[in-house]
Amino acid sequence: MAAPVGARPSLMALLLSPVAGLGHLWIGRARRGYFLFLTATFFWNLALLSAVVPSPPLGDWSVKVGMVGGAGITLYGLFDIFRLAVWARRRKVQIRRREILAVAEAEETAGRAAKARELRDQLLDLDPGDPEVRLALARAARRAGQFGPAIRHAKKALRALPSNPFRRDLEEEIMRAEDRSLGN
Numbered sequence: 110m111a112a113p114v115g116a117r118p119s120l121m122a123l124l125l126s127p128v129a130g131l132g133h134l135w136i137g138r139a140r141r142g143y144f145l146f147l148t149a150t151f152f153w154n155l156a157l158l159s160a161v162v163p164s165p166p167l168g169d170w171s172v173k174v175g176m177v178g179g180a181g182i183t184l185y186g187l188f189d190i191f192r193l194a195v196w197a198r199r200r201k202v203q204i205r206r207r208e209i210l211a212v213a214e215a216e217e218t219a220g221r222a223a224k225a226r227e228l229r230d231q232l233l234d235l236d237p238g239d240p241e242v243r244l245a246l247a248r249a250a251r252r253a254g255q256f257g258p259a260i261r262h263a264k265k266a267l268r269a270l271p272s273n274p275f276r277r278d279l280e281e282e283i284m285r286a287e288d289r290s291l292g293n
Contacts, residue, residue, distance in 0.1 A: 122194040129183045132190035138238065140268065145186045152178030197236050206232060210241065217249060225249065240266040240275040247282045256290035259283075 126132030130146030133139070156175025196202060209228050217225035226249065232242045243266030250259035263279040263286070 119194040119198055122190050126187050126190040127183070129186040132186065132194065136190075136194050138193070141189070145182060145189075149179055149182040149186070152176075152182060155179075193236060202235070206235070210245065213245065222249060222253065238266060238268075240279065244275050244278055244282065247279070247286070251282065251286045251289065254289075256286040259286040260290075 122132035122135045129149035130142040133142030159171035213225040213228035243262045247259045247262040263282045
C-alpha cells in the first residue's frame with residue numbers, strides 16, 4: 110500500500126492510523142507498519158478471546174493485558190504517524206532541518222566530523238529513515254574508512270523508504286563502500 114501520485118500522504122496516513130500500522134504502510138514505512146499491526150492485533154485478539162471465552166488457563170489478567178497492550182500500541186502508532194507524516198513535514202520543521210544539514214556539512218568540511226555526526230543524529234531522532242541524512246552519514250562513514258557503517262546507513266534508508274528520491278545515490282554509496290571494503 111503506497112500513496113498514489115497526488116495523494117496527501119499526511120492526511121491519508123492520519124485517517125488510516127487508528128488501525129495500528131496502516132498509516133505507516135501508507136507512507137512507505139512497511140517494517141514498522143507490519144510490526145505495529147501484528148502487535149496490536151495480537152493484543153486486541155488476546156483481550157477479545159479472553160473476554161468471550163473466560164477460561165482458567167488465561168484468567169482475568171489476559172483481558173486487561175490485551176486491552177492495555179492494544180490501546181498502547183494503537184496510541185503509539187497514532188503519535189508516530191503524527192510525528193512522521195504531519196509534524197516532520199511542516200514548513201518550519203523542514204527549514205530547520207535544512208539549516209541543521211547545512212551546518213553539519215560545514216562542520217564536516219571544517220574537519221569536525223564528530224560535531225557533524227552529532228547534528229545528523231539529532232535529525233535521525235526526528236525521522237530515523239530520513240534518506241538525505243542517512244546518505245550524508247553513509248558518505249561520511251565511507252570517507253572515514255568505516256565501510257560497514259556506511260553500508261548500514263544506506264541500507265536503512267532504502268528499507269525505511271524504498272521509493273525515496275536518493276535511491277540511486279544510496280545504491281551507489283553501497284557499491285562504493287563494498288568495493289572499498291573488499292579492496293582493503
